[in-house]
Amino acid sequence: MKFIPPFGLGTFRLKDQVAVDSVRTGLELGYRHIDTAQIYGNEAEVGQAIADSGVARDELFVTTKVWTENLGSGRVLPSLRESLQRLGLERVDLTLIHWPSPNDEIPVAQYLGELLEAKRQGLTAAIGVSNFTIAHLREAIEAVGVDEIATNQVEIHPLLQNRKLVTFARQQGIHLTAYMPLAYGKVLAEPEIQRIAAAHGASPAQVALAWSLQQGYTVIPSSTKRENLAANLAAAELRLSTEDMAAIEALDRGERVANPGFAPRWD
Numbered sequence: 116m117k118f119i120p121p122f123g124l125g126t127f128r129l130k131d132q133v134a135v136d137s138v139r140t141g142l143e144l145g146y147r148h149i150d151t152a153q154i155y156g157n158e159a160e161v162g163q164a165i166a167d168s169g170v171a172r173d174e175l176f177v178t179t180k181v182w183t184e185n186l187g188s189g190r191v192l193p194s195l196r197e198s199l200q201r202l203g204l205e206r207v208d209l210t211l212i213h214w215p216s217p218n219d220e221i222p223v224a225q226y227l228g229e230l231l232e233a234k235r236q237g238l239t240a241a242i243g244v245s246n247f248t249i250a251h252l253r254e255a256i257e258a259v260g261v262d263e264i265a266t267n268q269v270e271i272h273p274l275l276q277n278r279k280l281v282t283f284a285r286q287q288g289i290h291l292t293a294y295m296p297l298a299y300g301k302v303l304a305e306p307e308i309q310r311i312a313a314a315h316g317a318s319p320a321q322v323a324l325a326w327s328l329q330q331g332y333t334v335i336p337s338s339t340k341r342e343n344l345a346a347n348l349a350a351a352e353l354r355l356s357t358e359d360m361a362a363i364e365a366l367d368r369g370e371r372v373a374n375p376g377f378a379p380r381w382d
C-alpha cells in the first residue's frame with residue numbers, strides 16, 4: 116500500500132481563480148498533498164497551480180476521484196485519462212471511487228476491477244475508495260484484496276466520529292482519510308473544542324485537526340484564506356492530552372454534513 120501523507124489540501128467548492136489561488140498558496144506554505152475530484156470541476160485549476168508552483172512532481176501527492184457517472188463498464192479508464200489531461204499529469208498518486216454506485220446499480224467488483232487495471236497501466240500509483248460503508252468495504256476486499264485499498268475517504272470530525280466504520284477499517288488494516296475534518300466550520304463553534312483550544316493557545320480548527328491526526332487519519336481541510344491554510348498546517352505540531360481526546364470523543368452526535376440523496380445506507 117502506498118503511503119498517504121497525513122496532511123492534505125481539500126479543494127471541494129473551489130472554482131476558477133479561487134481554486135488556483137488556494138492551491139498555489141497551499142503549495143507555497145508547504146502543503147504537498149492535494150485532494151481534487153472529477154466532479155469538483157477544478158482539476159485544470161489544480162493542475163495550473165501545480166505547474167506554476169515549480170514544486171517537483173515527486174514531492175507531490177495528488178488525489179483525484181472518479182465520479183459516479185463514470186463507473187459504468189469501460190468508463191473508468193477513459194475518465195481517468197481525461198482527469199490526467201486536465202491536471203497536466205502523467206499519473207496521479209491516488210485515485211478513489213468517489214461514491215459507491217447509486218443504489219449499487221453497478222457492482223463494486225466491476226468498477227474497482229477497472230480502477231485496478233488503471234493502476235496496472237500506470238495512470239495512478241494507488242487506488243482507493245470513498246464513502247464506502249462496511250458492506251461496500253467487504254465487497255471491495257473480496258474484489259481486489261485489502262492490500263490494494265490505500266484508503267477509505269469518509270466524513271469524520273468530532274461531531275461525526277463514525278466509530279463502527281473506524282473499528283472495522285482498523286480491524287482490516289484499511290487507512291482512513293477524514294474529509295470535512297472541520298464539518299465545514301461547524302466544529303469551530305463547539306464550546307468544548309473552544310475550551311481545549313484556549314488551554315493550548317491554539318485555534319478550534321487546530322484542535323479538530325489534531326484530534327483526527329492523533330488517531331492516524333489523514334486530514335484534508337480546505338480554505339480560501341492564507342492565514343487559515345497556514346494555521347491548519349501547524350495543527351500537526353499540536354499534541355492533545357488523553358483527557359482532551361476523551362473530552363472530544365464525548366462530542367460525537369452522528370451529525371453528518373455530506374448526505375446526498377444517492378448516499379449509501381450508512382453504518
Ligand SMILES: NC(=O)c1ccc[n+]([C@@H]2O[C@H](COP(=O)([O-])OP(=O)(O)OC[C@H]3O[C@@H](n4cnc5c(N)ncnc54)[C@H](OP(=O)(O)O)[C@@H]3O)[C@@H](O)[C@H]2O)c1
Nearest residue numbers: 125126127245294295296297298299320336337338339343
Ligand atoms: N470524498 C468526498 O465525498 C468528500 C466530501 C466532502 C469533502 N471532501 C474533501 O474534503 C475536503 C474538506 O472538506 P470541506 O472543504 O467540505 O470542509 P472543511 O475542510 O471541513 O471546512 C472548510 C470550511 O472551513 C473554513 N475554515 C478552514 N480553515 C479554517 C480555520 N483555520 N479557521 C476558520 N475557518 C476555517 C473554510 O473557510 P475559509 O475558506 O474562509 O477558510 C471553509 O468554509 C474538501 O475540500 C474535499 O477535498 C470529500
